[in-house]
Amino acid sequence: MKRNSHPLRSVFILLAIASVHSAVVQAQQLTSPEQFFGFPMGADRKLARWDKLVEYYHLLDRQSDRMQVVNLGPTTMGNPFLVLFISSPQNLARLDEFRQMNAKLSDPRGVSEDEIRRIVANGKAVVVQSFGLHSSEVAASQTAAELMYDLLRRTDDETQRIMDHVIAIMIPCFNPDGEILVTDWYNKYVGTEYEGVGLNVLYHKYVGHDNNRDAFMTNMVESQYAAKILFRDWIPQAYIDHHQMGPYGARIYVPPYAEPIRPESDPLVWREMSWWGAHIAYKEEEAGLNGVVNAAIYSGWGHFGFHWITPFHNIAGMLTESASARLASPLYLHPDQVRGGARGLPEYEAQTTFPNPWPGGWWRVRDIVERQKVAAWAAVDLAARNRETVLWNAYLKARRQTERGAAGTIAGTVAYLISAEQHDPLTATKLVNKLLVQGIEVQRASAEFTHEGKVYGAGSFVVSMAQPKAGVIRYLLGRTFYPDNSYTRDSQGNPIRPYDMSADVMAEFMGLRVDAAAAAVAAEAAGLATVAAAIEPAGKVTKGANGYMIDGWLNDAFRAVNLLWDRNVRVRRVSRAAAGVRPGDFVVTAAPDATVQDIARQTGVDFGALASDVTQSSYDVRRLRIGMYQRYYGGNMDEGWTRWLLEQWGFPYKSLFDAEIKAGNLAAKYDVIILPDDNVRMITGDRAPPGAAAGGGGFGGQQPEPPPEFRSGIGAEGVTALKQFVQSGGTVVTFGEAGEFAIEKLEVPIRDVVANLPTKEFWSPGSTLRIHVDTAHPLAFGMPEQALATFLQGNHAYEVVPTATNEKVERIATFVDRDLLQSGWLLGEDRIAKKAAVVAVQQGQGKVVMIGFRAQHRAQTHGTFKLVFNTLVSGPEGRAAAAAGLSQAGR
Numbered sequence: 001m002k003r004n005s006h007p008l009r010s011v012f013i014l015l016a017i018a019s020v021h022s023a024v025v026q027a028q029q030l031t032s033p034e035q036f037f038g039f040p041m042g043a044d045r046k047l048a049r050w051d052k053l054v055e056y057y058h059l060l061d062r063q064s065d066r067m068q069v070v071n072l073g074p075t076t077m078g079n080p081f082l083v084l085f086i087s088s089p090q091n092l093a094r095l096d097e098f099r100q101m102n103a104k105l106s107d108p109r110g111v112s113e114d115e116i117r118r119i120v121a122n123g124k125a126v127v128v129q130s131f132g133l134h135s136s137e138v139a140a141s142q143t144a145a146e147l148m149y150d151l152l153r154r155t156d157d158e159t160q161r162i163m164d165h166v167i168a169i170m171i172p173c174f175n176p177d178g179e180i181l182v183t184d185w186y187n188k189y190v191g192t193e194y195e196g197v198g199l200n201v202l203y204h205k206y207v208g209h210d211n212n213r214d215a216f217m218t219n220m221v222e223s224q225y226a227a228k229i230l231f232r233d234w235i236p237q238a239y240i241d242h243h244q245m246g247p248y249g250a251r252i253y254v255p256p257y258a259e260p261i262r263p264e265s266d267p268l269v270w271r272e273m274s275w276w277g278a279h280i281a282y283k284e285e286e287a288g289l290n291g292v293v294n295a296a297i298y299s300g301w302g303h304f305g306f307h308w309i310t311p312f313h314n315i316a317g318m319l320t321e322s323a324s325a326r327l328a329s330p331l332y333l334h335p336d337q338v339r340g341g342a343r344g345l346p347e348y349e350a351q352t353t354f355p356n357p358w359p360g361g362w363w364r365v366r367d368i369v370e371r372q373k374v375a376a377w378a379a380v381d382l383a384a385r386n387r388e389t390v391l392w393n394a395y396l397k398a399r400r401q402t403e404r405g406a407a408g409t410i411a412g413t414v415a416y417l418i419s420a421e422q423h424d425p426l427t428a429t430k431l432v433n434k435l436l437v438q439g440i441e442v443q444r445a446s447a448e449f450t451h452e453g454k455v456y457g458a459g460s461f462v463v464s465m466a467q468p469k470a471g472v473i474r475y476l477l478g479r480t481f482y483p484d485n486s487y488t489r490d491s492q493g494n495p496i497r498p499y500d501m502s503a504d505v506m507a508e509f510m511g512l513r514v515d516a517a518a519a520a521v522a523a524e525a526a527g528l529a530t531v532a533a534a535i536e537p538a539g540k541v542t543k544g545a546n547g548y549m550i551d552g553w554l555n556d557a558f559r560a561v562n563l564l565w566d567r568n569v570r571v572r573r574v575s576r577a578a579a580g581v582r583p584g585d586f587v588v589t590a591a592p593d594a595t596v597q598d599i600a601r602q603t604g605v606d607f608g609a610l611a612s613d614v615t616q617s618s619y620d621v622r623r624l625r626i627g628m629y630q631r632y633y634g635g636n637m638d639e640g641w642t643r644w645l646l647e648q649w650g651f652p653y654k655s656l657f658d659a660e661i662k663a664g665n666l667a668a669k670y671d672v673i674i675l676p677d678d679n680v681r682m683i684t685g686d687r688a689p690p691g692a693a694a695g696g697g698g699f700g701g702q703q704p705e706p707p708p709e710f711r712s713g714i715g716a717e718g719v720t721a722l723k724q725f726v727q728s729g730g731t732v733v734t735f736g737e738a739g740e741f742a743i744e745k746l747e748v749p750i751r752d753v754v755a756n757l758p759t760k761e762f763w764s765p766g767s768t769l770r771i772h773v774d775t776a777h778p779l780a781f782g783m784p785e786q787a788l789a790t791f792l793q794g795n796h797a798y799e800v801v802p803t804a805t806n807e808k809v810e811r812i813a814t815f816v817d818r819d820l821l822q823s824g825w826l827l828g829e830d831r832i833a834k835k836a837a838v839v840a841v842q843q844g845q846g847k848v849v850m851i852g853f854r855a856q857h858r859a860q861t862h863g864t865f866k867l868v869f870n871t872l873v874s875g876p877e878g879r880a881a882a883a884a885g886l887s888q889a890g891r
Contacts (some may be wrong), residue, residue: 030063030153031056033145041142042366045190047328048142050179054080056145057172064152065089066163072225076205079176081225086151086170088163091124098124098167099234105394106235106314107468109402120391125383126236128229129376130171130306133212135178135203137244138186138327139368144172147373151380162380165387169234174222174241175211178203186327189707196326198703200710202635206644210637210858212241212305216476216504217860218437219644226306231313231439237390238276238316240379241307242372245321247331248339249348251291251358252371253298253321254280258343260487261300264410265311265471266397270300272316276382280320281353283378289371291358296344297321301482303500303766304475312471313439314397320375322368335360343496398468405465405473406520413465413516416477417451420459422512423784426537426556426604427862431510432461433534435476441467446527452517462521462528476506477514482765482825495759495827497793501766502824508768508788511863539600541593544609548596549574551606552584552782555649555862558869560605561586562650565623567595575778575876578617580610584781587618622874624671624731626653629661631682631712638735638854639676642868645859651872658685662717666725672872673725677736677795677854680744685713719745727844733871739796739850748841748848749801749809754831762831765793767824769853770816771837778875779812779840779849782866787813788822789837789853790861796852797832798839812838812849813867838867 036056039046048056061069068085075081085092101123104111132141148170151159162168173179185199202208207220214223230239245253255277261270277294284292298319302308310317325331338360340348350357383390401410408414422428432442443462448455463473482488482502489495507514521528539560541548550557552574561571572587581587587610588596596607626646630639646653656673660666666673675683705711714722723746726732734742740755742748754762768788773780800809814836820829838855841848849871855864 030149031059033149040366041146042139042364042369044330044364044366045328047138047183047186048145049183050079050141050173050176053141053145053173054082057082057084057148060148060152066092066152067148068092068095072228073221075176076221077177079180081176081222082172083225083229084148084170084172086148086168087124087166091163091167095167102126102234105391106398108395108399109467116395120388120395123391124165124167125387125390126167126169126234127380127383128169128171128234128236128239129379130174130226130241132172132179133174133241134209134243135175135182136198136327137324138182139244139322139365140242140372141173141179142365143242143369143372143376144170146369147376148172150373150377158381161384165384166380168380169229169236171226171229174226175204177205182327190329194704194707196329196704197706198327198634200632200634200706202637202640204640206640207858208635208637208640210641212307213303213500213858215306215309216304216438216506217434217858219859224437227437230306230310230315231437235313235439236315237394238272238318238379238383239307239310240318240320240376242376243319243321244324244368245297247323247325247333247363248337249323249342250293250297250345250354251289251323251367252284252293252375253296253319254284254292254294254375255318256295257298257300258296259299260483260485262308262475264474266314266401268393268397269311269314269316272393273311273318276316276318276379279382280375280378283381284371284374285356287370287374289374290356291323292356292371293345293354295353297342299343299499301498304504309472312469312475314394314401314468320372322371323363325363325365325368328365330362330364332362333360401468401470402466405467405470408465408518410465410470411474411478411516412518413474413478414520415465415517416463416473417456417515417517417521418461418463419513419515420457424511424554424862426554427510428461428512429535429537429604430862431507431512432531434506435463436531436534438469438472438476440469440473442531443523443528444531446529447525449521449526451521452519454515456526461531462526464520466520475504478505478516480505480823484825493760495763495765495825498765498825503767505768505823506860508823509790509857509861509863511784511787537604539603539605539607541596541600541607542609543593544611546610546613547587547589548591548607549581549610550586550588551608552582552586554605554782555865555869556603556605557586557782558873559649560599560603561873562623563599563602564588564591564595566650569595571621572618573621573781573873573875574614574618576617578614579612581614581617583776586621587614619876623652624872624874625669626651626672626674626872627656627666627670628653628674628676629683629714630655630657631678632706632710633682633712636676636678636682638678641859642674642676642735642856645856645865645868648859649869658712658714658718661714661721664717664721664724666721667728667730670725670730672731672733673722675732675734675738675741678738680738680740682712683714683738683741684719684745685711685715722746726846726848729845731847731849731871733849733851735851735856736792736795736854739798739852742848742850746843746848748843748850749803750798750839750841750850751801752796752852753799753835754797757828757831760827762828763793764791764795764824764826767791767826768822769820769826770822771813772816773813774811777810777812779838779870780867781870781875788863789813789855790857790864791853792857795854796850798836798850798852800836800839808842810840811836812840
């Protein structure tokens with residue numbers, strides 16, 4: 001027996017030697033980042049540009065059999081969006097098989113426990129990490145290149161274990177467009193007095209720093225790519241997003257989050273984040289890297305961005321935040337400049353979660369790269385060392401959340417029902433499609449059914465909580481209250497601002513009726529069938545004796561009208577109810593059949609039969625010439641989102657910069673000028689707030705002024721020009737905080753009743769509040785009488801200052817008199833009860849429309865889009881004119 005075993009053992013030894021030899025030879029053939037780029041990653045004043053990084057990753061792909069590069073498609077500005085798969089050659093050859101195995105762990109419904117155990121024994125842990133989401137946080141995209149090189153070149157036991165047991169999926173740059181913009185900007189000014197100053201515009205074409213707030217609505221294509229990886233195709237066991245924060249505190253934050261947490265995910269996911277975070281922190285200390293803090297700064301309840309929504313997908317969704325330098329330039333910090341004062345880190349002193357403070361000194365991008373690389377490596381290392389535990393717990397989380405959902409122990413809800421009877425049914429379809437992007441199972445009823453005393457028509461949707469993603473469903477569809485307790489108030493009782501929003505309830509943002517049900521729907525009676533793919537409604541066309549009517553309650557009616565105008569088709573709008581039409585409906589009396597059919601197909605909008613002549617009840621509506629103020633100092637995210645929204649709905653516009661506004665004569669070129677949500681000082685340029693030039697990314701402190709040509713502000717000349725524009729018949733529209741510009745500079749007789757109130761007296765940090773809408777007013781045509789406003793801290797509530805011409809102010813929407821809060825956190829509702837949320841103020845021949853809240857917030861608040869859209873099409877002046885059925889529109 002011994003003699004016979006020798007040859008076999010020899011074969012194994014030879015194979016092992018050959019494998020090691022192959023890996024060593026491969027490592028010797030790999031091109032290092034320093035060899036390729038000419039400098040080490042993180043070197044002072046050096047940044048690798050995305051096009052060269054792409055070239056480098058393809059080179060590594062050719063040189064190594066441990067990596068596959070996948071281009072998911074073009075970014076917003078046409079650059080490649082890469083995903084890197086790293087594992088052993090044997091694993092990479094079986095990627096689809098492992099993906100299918102992982103899918104059964106993530107949704108084990110109908111899978112036997114024996115099969116689960118086989119998958120746990122034979123499957124691979126999946127870890128996704130992303131870099132460079134916020135492009136002004138420059139280190140991560142550089143870290144990724146060095147991390148990939150190390151993963152591919154190293155041949156030690158630890159690395160081999162990772163290769164054998166983990167499928168590492170890397171998004172090496174989440175925002176390639178921004179990486180290019182920031183790199184080019186930095187390189188332009190390096191070595192000058194403007195070195196390190198923040199980018200002058202948004203570092204994403206539309207959304208800048210808000211790109212990670214897009215995880216649940218996935219408006220941007222980059223978000224859609226990431227959602228495909230995270231929420232549908234792979235559903236990893238862990239996800240880490242690597243970021244930077246301000247420079248004056250800890251050197252790096254690692255998981256877990258601080259209090260408060262958002263409840264109703266599986267408890268294991270919070271334990272996992274602590275587990276992963278402890279391993280990362282341990283490895284940082286092991287590597288001799290100081291200034292590491294965990295369980296601090298970033299709370300477990302944050303906006304539903306990628307790292308905060310993933311725990312509800314049963315993924316250990318995590319974040320690292322490293323202290324920033326000055327883009328790629330070093331920053332010196334004196335010891336007394338480094339401080340605490342954050343959640344979980346009240347003092348800059350050693351504590352159990354911060355045992356090794358950094359003493360101060362020079363801080364470089366290389367310091368960030370080293371810490372990020374250790375954190376990223378530790379994540380895959382832990383997964384490799386604990387593969388079976390990680391996989392088994394993935395199954396447990398999915399199974400237990402499904403069981404909790406079925407039992408109704410999550411928010412007391414067993415299912416959410418989306419009625420077919422909606423104010424805007426096309427928006428309901430959009431909601432369902434966005435749920436599908438999250439990997440949520442949705443069913444559709446083929447028959448009318450009654451449930452818990454309510455009748456639901458055929459075509460209604462049912463979202464059962466008896467599925468692994470019950471936690472995601474609960475927060476996207478269910479009413480939510482942010483905690484008000486000792487975790488969320490300071491020692492003086494002042495509320496501590498949530499990280500961004502206190503609630504992100506998609507259904508409320510979209511203005512839809514979604515009912516929480518305490519009992520399951522009888523599937524057979526309702527004829528429920530799973531929605532297998534995105535719904536693409538095709539509008540129906542029925543021609544009447546007098547042409548067509550378009551339902552003005554639909555947001556997409558405006559898209560259809562813009563497409564009609566693109567083809568020179570005349571459109572009218574109904575000003576008072578008549579046979580078969582309502583105020584706000586659009587009327588087309590003549591259009592080529594092919595045009596109508598094509599637009600109905602594109603938009604999903606029905607062109608209904610117009611049976612009677614409604615000329616006396618309607619007016620010609622025309623496309624207005626739209627300008628929107630755009631500034632520098634890092635750009636304005638609200639402006640960027642609004643640009644994107646207008647483009648999606650087909651509204652032509654022009655971006656207005658300071659020089660054009662100052663030049664005056666605006667009425668010759670524009671009918672409407674939009675001032676997005678912004679501080680009045682940022683609009684006028686009187687004085688940029690401290691840190692305004694940072695360009696996003698949380699750099700903290702006073703930033704140097706940018707070059708003179710990028711110092712924004714319309715100045716006194718611009719204020720005068722806008723006053724003249726309104727007086728001569730133009731419309732200025734303000735969103736949120738920009739209303740202060742109308743009050744201070746345009747001198748409208750309006751007061752913001754919550755201006756400068758202490759937060760104990762009024763507080764609404766990203767909440768949905770109830771408003772009543774005057775739907776008889778043309779600026780509110782198509783809106784429901786009761787709606788929800790997304791109100792952020794710093795938004796406005798208005799009252800009219802008494803004058804001799806009070807009649808020149810019209811209230812379009814008003815906060816209800818009590819019980820204002822639908823979701824989020826609200827203190828001091830009495831301060832805004834019965835106050836105006838939207839007003840229109842006549843000045844001369846024109847008007848100022850002030851929308852005090854975020855009616856178009858991040859292009860997410862579909863329920864109030866029409867308050868924006870109505871300002872962008874012509875209409876009769878005021879309620880009286882609408883009732884009179886004027887045939888000619890005014891500005």
